Amino acid sequence: MLGSDEPDSIADARAAIDRVDAALAVLLERRAELAGRIQRLKPVGGFAGRDLDRERRLVAAMARHAPRLGEARIARIMNAVIEAGLDLAEEDLRGES
Numbered sequence: 555m556l557g558s559d560e561p562d563s564i565a566d567a568r569a570a571i572d573r574v575d576a577a578l579a580v581l582l583e584r585r586a587e588l589a590g591r592i593q594r595l596k597p598v599g600g601f602a603g604r605d606l607d608r609e610r611r612l613v614a615a616m617a618r619h620a621p622r623l624g625e626a627r628i629a630r631i632m633n634a635v636i637e638a639g640l641d642l643a644e645e646d647l648r649g650e651s
Contacts, residue, residue: 582635586639594647600644609632613628
């Protein structure tokens with residue numbers, strides 16, 4: 555995955571976290587861009603257009619890739635990700651960003 559080496563110090567572990575966080579930031583922004591595109595294509599967008607069944611399937615699929623996190627933790631994370639993306643999409647539609 556993103557590296558299987560075990561850092562030998564706090565500084566090395568924090569540097570590894572910083573690299574993962576940088577990769578996450580790029581991926582999260584791309585996800586938000588794609589979600590924004592979906593919002594523009596949906597007949598009902600924004601929070602009212604959320605597809606909770608799809609979100610549950612997404613969380614279950616992610617939990618299979620990250621079983622130690624489990625569905626409950628991933629659901630909390632993905633809810634925050636989805637809501638942030640919806641907020642951004644709404645700002646974009648209003649021309650605020």
